Amino acid sequence: MIAKGAVAIAEGRIGKPLEKYYAGRTRAPLQRSFIAFKSSAWLVVLSGFVEPVLYLFSFGFGVGALIGGITAADGSTISYAAYIAPGLLATSAMNGAIYDSTWNVFWKINESKLYQGMLATSLGPLDVALGEIAWALLRGLMYAIGFMIVVTPLGLIENWWGLLAIPAAVLIAFGFASFGMAATSYMKSFQQMNYINMLMLPMFLFSGSFFPLTVYPEIVQWFIKILPLWHGISLIRDLTLGQIDSSILGHVLYFIVMIALGLWFTTKRLNALFLR
């Protein structure tokens, strides 16, 4: 077999859907991330996993000892650690995805000009967006698996539905990664990038991660329910506590819309930045 040349490969894409934006090579930028990852700082990578575990031990078992149990929606009592574990998992999926898709992406757009190089080849902007987001997902998946390995032996996962928390965490990471990348592509300076962090911390603290939303007045509850992290936490909590009902579908749908919007804006924006 003769190895195909670059031109033959590009010509082969003519007439395929989205041919100007997508070359069918999400794998290439993904592979790039993997090669770069092999020589990256492992401690930074590890910190993404350690952080939620530290929160779990300090709040879950520390504060939890003072509180006792929490009354779940169905009236049963669960331990405080079991209550906050899903919140921490959803938050770590969010943090991992946001880190990869905001600061890393900002650097690649504005400083290292990496995307400029990628898009000077026959690769399309959607390949780049999907490849980068896929990487953020893989990282989210690793963190989710790591977290589950810690919490399951502690008895914090009530039933087999809890295993679905892993794909749920990946879905959450997907939503945040595609949205984060889209937002970053509009940012012009490091100062603006800090706005993202300013949004993340309060969202983490008030989205029902440490206590039920019922402590707030109704209007505040509604506001929080618009934000993505609440949907993420509720989704995982429903799964780990085995409260399976139609609200799960609503949360999943929320993230699917978020993913689609994020991808659409990212592709459009990368196209405007580098191919116009």
Add this chain to the structure above:
Amino acid sequence: MTSLISARSLTKTYGDFVAVDQINFEVRKGESFGLLGPNGAGKSTIMRMIGATLQRSSGELAVLGKDPEKFGPQIRAHLGVVPQQDNLDSELTVRENLYIYGRYFGLSKKFLTPKIQELLEFAQLEEKRDVKVEALSGGMKRRLTIARALVSEPEILMLDEPTTGLDPQARHILWDRLFRLKELGVTLLLTTHFMDEAEQLCQRLIVMDKGKIMAEDSPAELIRKYVTKEVLELRFGSDKNSQYVDQLRQKCDRIEQLPDRILLYTNDGETLLTEIVGSGLHPITSLVRRSSLEDVFLRLTGRSLIE
């Protein structure tokens, strides 16, 4: 000869600013074609439009017979792009940079393994193959960028200011490599604001200023057409230069007064110098040199290339 690139009334505007103003040119297969002009002349803008990473405002542009706006990915597959600013992947090694760039084009590992070896040899970077890009010198980075652009076996190699920022030795090594490619029949399209680079590398070039083409020909022909064979450069001291200009004007074909010196265009510099000294004028320094593209640019625009 077939033309690989052809532009007709090609124009790019940004609001009221006209970056490229209705220009026409053709690049033929196998030639090395240059865009010479100062910063801001519109050279990089033209390169990006050809490279299908920037849309034109009006006019026609065909690269390998295709419209870059309709066949972006297909045209980019034919091109090797060396941007003005290095955008190598600093987190990867030299070899990994070549490999992953080939992967962006969809090339297989089987294709890339021998190709990378060949390119490392070409770029004289074999010993640096497993070194991170950050640790390379400026000249090595440029050579790697060129090798990277060649990984897809492009028909046209586009170089935007290939030696800007390099020391003289690194420039000569780079020129030698580009010359080698020219001999292999690769079509080169390059921009530069160095006249010596244009003279060394370009068979044909267009001289650009403020988005317009001022002249088009081979370097030798441009010099023959627009300036005399030789230039006599005289310095009388910065405040005295102007008082001699009128006196010297009758003695030569053309005279240019620059802030620090006077340029006299003539076909025989030595004879003119003897004559001037004989007439009782005593410049502090004098230099006879061959005319260059710099003089062509000065003649066409009244300004120097590097300001």
